[in-house]
Amino acid sequence: MISRVAEHCFWMSRYLERAENTARILEVNYTLLLDFHVPTDQQWRPLLIISGIHDYAQPATADNVQNFMTWDAENPFSIVSSLAAARENARIIREVISGEMWERMNYYHLWMHSPAARELFETNRIEFYAQIRRINQLVHGICDATMAHGEPWEFFRFGKYLERTCQTARILDVKYHMLLLKAEDVGTPVDHAHWIAILMSCSGYEPFHKKPRIGAIDTGIAVAEFLIFDEQFPRSIRRCLSECLTAAAAISGDPVGKPLTDVDKKLYELATWVHGQTIQDVIKLGLHEALTIVVDGIHDVGKAIFQTYFDVSVVPAVTQKDKKPVRQTQTQTAGAQTQSQG
Known part of the structure; x- marks a missing residue:
């Protein structure tokens, strides 16, 4: 490809x-x-x-x-x-x-x-x-x-879930930061409406309320835990990173858990960090600080993707699908574009 x-x-x-x-x-x-x-x-x-x-x-x-x-x-x-x-x-x-x-x-x-x-x-x-x-x-x-579920489709999936990861982190970070300007606003109807808005901004309102919970828990903490750590919600940070790992492994031709390219390594490091945290760890570190780690990590993955797969000067790494790296020809790389990394 x-x-x-x-x-x-x-x-x-x-x-x-x-x-x-x-x-x-x-x-x-x-x-x-x-x-x-x-x-x-x-x-x-x-x-x-x-x-x-x-x-x-x-x-x-x-x-x-x-x-x-x-x-x-x-x-x-x-x-x-x-x-x-x-x-x-x-x-x-x-x-x-x-x-x-x-x-x-x-x-x-x-x-x-x-x-x-x-x-x-x-x-x-x-x-x-x-x-x-x-x-x-x-x-x-x-x-x-x-569409045939080959490499083009995997890159399509990779882009979708990488963008979702970044957007969920940004929405939660910015809206949460704006919520807590005044301590007296916490727990008010406006505060509750903001948390609902955060969920709806990520299409998570219904999945959040359909998920059973044991015991009383602060609304803000529950929403943050859901959007970061839920393994089933398709827009949570953890689930999106898992999907990215699957797509990256399919592209590089190696099984998940054995990072080969720089993309695999950076993505694996970020996913491992997220999987190793709990909502209590995030609160202790600071929600803004934790989400900044995620956003910066996604940017690093994006740069690695360009350098590994899109840069015309790159020679592909050896994979299980192709033991001998093949240098791209001028015809193959002509017209490659540099897209916005935002």
Whole structure:
């Protein structure tokens, strides 16, 4: 498999996942502010910080932030930019993905630039964001059902779960940090609503409440434990890292537990650290500090992925599937792109 195909598969998935995450947090925040009074500094600026945007020059009002995170083509983290980037990656590797997958991605890319999408955004904001969420879910379903489950599919999975890990950590970190500005707010209805919003931002509200618990436990601690450590929830940090390990092992051709490439090693180190913690360890260390370790670890894994699989100067490592490393030719590596590592 040539490096440029792997890179396009990986980033196509990440951009799709990023669009869904952005839509979800915008929708949840919009709904939360309809029901509760939230201090101005806790309303919309945290959503920019979750996406890594710290230098937004305009006032962080509802309309400004929603338009910037939805329609601004110059913002690489906006929904329209993410879907356009996902579609462009798919276009380049049309021979690898299924025809049904390309058709659906192209359809929604055109829909985003149509008057109908703008009209829905203006008239029914919640339904608009729900439609964006369904785009990613539909494309992933089509991918699993119609795409051969070989190396391109594994890179697609790898990108999805790596992006999810980072987004869950960022959402929990930023929103939790904004929650505890005043000790007297803890335990109030607004505080409880914020924790619900955190769960909904990660699609975890129903799974969280359906999971049996023994004894009384603080809501914040329970939510943090669920989003970090739950082994069954598909967006928890632990589960996403486990999925990343599986995809990385399939790509490198070696069984899980025997790291070979730098990607395997960095991912294994991060997953081992997370698996070795408990919620009490995280509280003792500090939730922000623990989640920073996760986010920084994901960035390190992303850099390792580029250097190991996408950099045109790299010679592949020896794997069980191919005992003799083969140097990539100029034809194989031509056109490889460097994507945003955000």
